Amino acid sequence: MANEKIRFEGVTKRFGALTVLDKLDLSINDGEVVTIIGPSGSGKTTVLRCLMTLESIEDGLIRIDGEPLNKMESEGRLVPASNAHLRRMRLKLGMVFQSFNLFPHLTVLQNCVEPPIFALGVTRDEARSRAQELLDMVGMGDKQAHYPAQLSGGQQQRVAIARTLAMQPEILVFDEPTSALDPETIEEVTSVIRSLAVKHSYTMLMVTHQIAFAHDISDRICFFDKGRIVEQGPPAAVIDAPTEARTQQFLRKVAQAR
């Protein structure tokens, strides 16, 4: 078995009386591209947010490279993680949001240059040349001096991807990266993500409603419902020949909506 990169062990997340994640077990290998699909409210996004430490979890453990993320080891026992521990562990993680969350008062280049300077301590020159490289890669090299509000949604999302990559993460997390986009700009974003999945060795965890896109790039699809994985496996199995009734029903509805 390949190296395990991320591991969810019995992760439970509740919002009040509502259990969003119910003792989730999920293991993702190094370099694997995993996509979570499922109906809204099924807890898909919460999986990503727990991994990014944007949500605390009530029970269970998340490990990255075998090391606990939401807890840390102290004198042989697991204790709640300190901010310093979270900060160190998050260096391996990068997230792309549904709503981009670019910094609107900074230019495209500043958006990609400043986080590495402040969080990684790289020099401004180093950060700048790396940011320019990444912006070229996502096809935004000629828009460096623009502000986010001057860009289309697809362009903003490509900048957001470059900003995330500028932090040199090992794991990329995409939360519905095309859901806020106009239909005609979806393709420019999916093609960037596709090239990341194919040409690079990032471990990727994605939530999307673009079933065909997920089918194309994923090594594994997890179908989520009510905070649990109902069915998982290669796209050819889960999407083309689902065995669970709930998965079949969901995919039928998605196909009808198209």
Place this chain on the structure above:
Amino acid sequence: MSRSPIAILVPLAFLAGLYFAVFSSVAQFLPALLNGLTVTVSVAVPSILLAYAISLLAGLGRLSSIAPLRWVSVVYIEVFRGVSLLVVLFWLYFVLPEFGLTLSAYTAALLGVSLNAGAYGAEIVRGAVRAEPKGQYEACVTLNMPPLRKYARIILPQALVIAIPAMTNMTIELLKGTALVSAVTLVDLTAAGVRQNQLTYRTVEIFSVLALIYFCLAQIVRFSGARLEHVFNRHLGER
């Protein structure tokens, strides 16, 4: 924000009318009023700067995760919002000496005016920071931005733009509030007007000029605020 033509025309027409009607008598009392104006400005300008600094500190203090900072900020805000400026000025100038702390009239005026305005400003800052979209904070978390940088570089620059209209309001209030500093013996614009009225009895002219000067000062503040907002909003687009 468009500049209303009325805002320019009214004072101009007012000035012209005044010029023809009372030119001779203005010369009698105008120099004294201008002296008063310099006192008003010399209290107002440093008070505005100090009030902004206090607003920022107390506003962020109220949002702090450190409980004692929060308590100090809340007590400050509630005390100075809850006590009239006139009473605060009396305390600073007449009561504190009873406890062995004597302030000059100018220092008392400056402190009183800025502490009073800062309490309102703190709430403005707090509201503006809270209005910042959650996604900006989450981006800072996932990008591992250190807390100080997060505020200095990401949150505050955006929040302060949101705060400009309310801060303009507060600044104009502060400016007009300086009329109370005569209570601690300073001869500001209003006090000079009152005194000249007693000497010359040109009541209509004096208080017309007084009104006009305050109006013009407020317009300067309003225009600066609109200008700042325009500059900072240039790139932000619709939000």
